[in-house]
Amino acid sequence: MAVKSTHLVSVKHRISAGERARSNKHRGGVLWFTGLPGSGKSTLAVETEHKLFNNGRQAYVLDGDNVRQGLSSDLGFSHDDRTENIRRIGEVAALFADAGFIVITAFISPYLKDREIARQAAGAIFHEIYIDSDIETCERRDPKGHYKLARAGKIPEFTGVSAPYEAPESPEFSVDTQNLSVEECVDELVQYIDLKLVG
Numbered sequence: 001m002a003v004k005s006t007h008l009v010s011v012k013h014r015i016s017a018g019e020r021a022r023s024n025k026h027r028g029g030v031l032w033f034t035g036l037p038g039s040g041k042s043t044l045a046v047e048t049e050h051k052l053f054n055n056g057r058q059a060y061v062l063d064g065d066n067v068r069q070g071l072s073s074d075l076g077f078s079h080d081d082r083t084e085n086i087r088r089i090g091e092v093a094a095l096f097a098d099a100g101f102i103v104i105t106a107f108i109s110p111y112l113k114d115r116e117i118a119r120q121a122a123g124a125i126f127h128e129i130y131i132d133s134d135i136e137t138c139e140r141r142d143p144k145g146h147y148k149l150a151r152a153g154k155i156p157e158f159t160g161v162s163a164p165y166e167a168p169e170s171p172e173f174s175v176d177t178q179n180l181s182v183e184e185c186v187d188e189l190v191q192y193i194d195l196k197l198v199g
């Protein structure tokens with residue numbers, strides 16, 4: 001991406017990350033979910049957010065379709081547009097985390113390189129979480145009916161069918177949604193988040 005802004009001078013906040021963490025009783029962080037369509041990203045993101053909220057945490061989900069209706073409504077599903085979409089979300093997620101939130105992002109984000117750009121935006125507080133399920137299971141679930149449409153050639157560039165998915169090579173954490181229930185996956189995720197961001 002060409003950087004067009006010049007002569008920028010950042011304003012320094014008067015509240016430090018430590019002060020925000022003491023007030024919230026946890027640190028901010030980006031939990032970057034990635035996985036095939038239908039692997040369970042949205043389901044686990046909203047359930048995990050709900051459980052974290054009930055435990056008194058500041059948590060917020062950024063989800064694919066919601067963001068594409070606003071922030072990225074000018075973007076499609078070509079490789080370049082997917083890259084720009086993820087770049088924008090990476091920046092937004094980093095801002096939320098800087099504000100002290102536990103941000104859970106639920107985007108397919110199929111390209112390793114794009115996820116690395118998102119990681120760079122957030123720095124050390126970025127956690128790549130693989131929402132792991134094989135394509136057969138995802139296709140059997142097909143909660144939006146998109147696999148069926150993609151197989152019929154009605155959705156071009158559909159991840160897993162006609163566009164690639166590059167699985168994480170060394171994610172910070174992964175959950176096996178193929179063999180575990182939603183509740184079991186959420187428990188594992190909340191445990192991981194507590195371990196990394198609380199105390």
Ligand SMILES: Nc1ncnc2c1ncn2[C@@H]1O[C@H](COP(=O)(O)OP(=O)(O)OP(=O)(O)O)[C@@H](O)[C@H]1O
Nearest residue numbers: 037038039040041042043141143177180181182185
């Ligand atoms: N352990 C599990 N974790 C998450 N979802 C599960 C699990 N077991 C079964 N499911 C089911 O799998 C489906 C996952 O759909 P969901 O919309 O969450 O996927 P997604 O990864 O967000 O897909 P997309 O990329 O298309 O938005 C849901 O119908 C959910 O009930």
Ligand SMILES: [Mg+2]
Nearest residue numbers: 041042064106
């Ligand atoms: Mg989803």
